[in-house]
Amino acid sequence: MHNPLYRHQPEPDEPYRFFCTVPTFNQVPLLAKPHLAAAVIAQLKATTAAIHPNHQLWGYVVLPESVQFVLEVEAERDYHLYVETFKEASTLSLTQQILTNDEDLMDSITFFNPAWNAPVYQIWQAGYHTQLLESPYAVSNKVADLIFKPVMLGLVSHPADWPYSSYQP
DSSP, rough: OOOOOGSSOTTSSEEEEEEEEBBBGOOOOOGGGGHHHHHHHHHHHHHHHOOOTTEEEEEEEEEEEEEEEEESSSHHHHHHHHHHHHHHHHHHHEEEEEEHHHHGGGGHOOOOOOOGGOOOOOOSSSEEEEEEEEEEHHHHHHHHHHHHHHHHTTTTGGGGOSBBBOOOO
């Protein structure tokens, strides 16, 4: 079956470059709180360092309802491992912070069924949105889009005003 995502495969010696969007569950603006956004950024960087030393996190932006980033990896399986590891680790970290500091967000992430005997917490939407970037030019364009995303959404007037991105003035 034809999948338009993979119409271009990199050469064997070229890395894979992906753009990824990880939305919060039910588009709840969980990441609008500064300490939660900072925790997500720390987890993105920690996951990059932990999975493989040759991975390159080209850019990222943490928005109230999602995390978007551009990642370069050596193999496609490394990308999926990275995203799943990031989601699992950040879920643990964010859940712990919400349980201790942000009781107002508890209803947004808690699901309970009497048969489960305990609540279940869900931070991220199942799955994630992926786009394969075919060239370094596409990577630079996507990183520029990431940096200007808060401006386009009307959150700030200049990219330097948004503290939760990889923008470096």
